[in-house]
Amino acid sequence: MKDDSERLQSVKGMYDLLPPDSLRLREVERIGHEVLRRYGYVEVRTPVVEYTTLFSRSIGDATDIVEKEMYTFTDRDERSITMRPEGTAGAVRAYVEHAIHKADPVSRWYYLGPMFRHERWQRGRYRQFHQLGVEVFGVADPGADAEVMALVVDLARAFGLEELELKVNTLGCAECRPAYRAGLVAFLEPRRELLCEDCQRRFGHNPLRVLDCKQERCRALSLEAPSPVEHACEGCAAHWQGVLADLRALEVACEVDARLVRGLDYYSRTTFELVSHGGQLGSQNTLAGGGRYDGLVGQLGGPPTPAVGFAMGLERLLLALPEDRPALASLAQVVFVTRGEPARRAALPMVQALRSRGIAVELDHRGMSVKSQMKRADRVGCSVVVLVGEDELQREVVTVRRMATSTQEEVPVVELAARIDGLLRTS
Numbered sequence: 001m002k003d004d005s006e007r008l009q010s011v012k013g014m015y016d017l018l019p020p021d022s023l024r025l026r027e028v029e030r031i032g033h034e035v036l037r038r039y040g041y042v043e044v045r046t047p048v049v050e051y052t053t054l055f056s057r058s059i060g061d062a063t064d065i066v067e068k069e070m071y072t073f074t075d076r077d078e079r080s081i082t083m084r085p086e087g088t089a090g091a092v093r094a095y096v097e098h099a100i101h102k103a104d105p106v107s108r109w110y111y112l113g114p115m116f117r118h119e120r121w122q123r124g125r126y127r128q129f130h131q132l133g134v135e136v137f138g139v140a141d142p143g144a145d146a147e148v149m150a151l152v153v154d155l156a157r158a159f160g161l162e163e164l165e166l167k168v169n170t171l172g173c174a175e176c177r178p179a180y181r182a183g184l185v186a187f188l189e190p191r192r193e194l195l196c197e198d199c200q201r202r203f204g205h206n207p208l209r210v211l212d213c214k215q216e217r218c219r220a221l222s223l224e225a226p227s228p229v230e231h232a233c234e235g236c237a238a239h240w241q242g243v244l245a246d247l248r249a250l251e252v253a254c255e256v257d258a259r260l261v262r263g264l265d266y267y268s269r270t271t272f273e274l275v276s277h278g279g280q281l282g283s284q285n286t287l288a289g290g291g292r293y294d295g296l297v298g299q300l301g302g303p304p305t306p307a308v309g310f311a312m313g314l315e316r317l318l319l320a321l322p323e324d325r326p327a328l329a330s331l332a333q334v335v336f337v338t339r340g341e342p343a344r345r346a347a348l349p350m351v352q353a354l355r356s357r358g359i360a361v362e363l364d365h366r367g368m369s370v371k372s373q374m375k376r377a378d379r380v381g382c383s384v385v386v387l388v389g390e391d392e393l394q395r396e397v398v399t400v401r402r403m404a405t406s407t408q409e410e411v412p413v414v415e416l417a418a419r420i421d422g423l424l425r426t427s
């Protein structure tokens, strides 16, 4: 067993979220909550660990995630525990455990939090990452599929992304997928030697994965392979047409991609991915993925309940966003610059008065020179600096400097809070 504990570094593939990225992530989360509110979704928080069987029974034993990417350990009660690699399984477990369907036939849930996968890490692919995910339970109609796709595009736009592509596909259902699978196997079997090593290995248990293999030789083959839409049963074909019609009505542009097969076993009918062509994403440019999973709630012991959802990777989102990082990590709108210890102490009640009005304020306690404090104010990018000196204090005034215009004025201490409030409102 390798022991890296002496080196005091973060676990490989995991990273520290430091300012200014932590601030950018918080802003992303804030916008996320707001957009989700507009669609009527409510937040759920499930534990970051679950019993291992939950994931093998939902994501699927033969998937990459369950086969080789899970962080699994035995706890002190000798139970096998896994750090969640995704959020759908836990959401479904909670939905079933609390018999949510009894209280409400339709639930629109979302969640936000860290997920863990022992993947080969690179830019945009980490071993701990954050997902914002949604799950809609209880709606079998194609309207729900189109709604969550409109939501994923809306979220990405609200975050400031533009070069987006929504890819959609249908994988059929328990009725028509076996025939499709058989057709695909019949097509691939005589060409098996031409597949990459990975696909040759998974061909037996998961032939659909060949379709979205990134290796050139598999891609070339999959272009000629039969597509799931051609094999869709009547119900799946009608559902598919309904999804496309709703997307048109919602004015959500999409690209039908018959090769879009997702790496989790629970999907039926619609699958989709949102790809970004901007920013510094490189090859890991899939921002979000999702689809319908009508069988999963029943499979995990609940009543048969249709469901559809997606999850968006927040680290990828940050990489896709244009670079607009503030020079230094502070949210201060106002910085106090004080000359001497008595002035610092006298500033304390003023600082608190501003904070109680909801204004973000920073003040140096280290006795730095006025020049250094001004430099810091510049780097922070605050809107207003309040200069407090002993002489002015004797006259019960302070100097308020507007950074944008480099103009300043003396303001009586008693009027300070109202004056700054006004300045911030107009800046």
Ligand code: HAM
Residues within 6 Å of the ligand: 085, 086, 087, 088, 089, 117, 119, 124, 125, 126, 127, 128, 129, 130, 131, 133, 134, 135, 263, 264, 286, 287, 288, 289, 290, 291, 292, 308, 309, 310, 311, 312, 313, 314, 315, 316
């Ligand atoms: P997924 O495609 O495995 O789907 O993950 C969704 C998104 O999470 C990806 O598109 C990507 O942005 C991000 N992601 C995945 N793995 C990593 C990683 N190692 N590092 C950084 N970001 C990553 C699911 O997880 C499903 N539960 C989605 C879903 C919800 N389907 C229905 N409901």
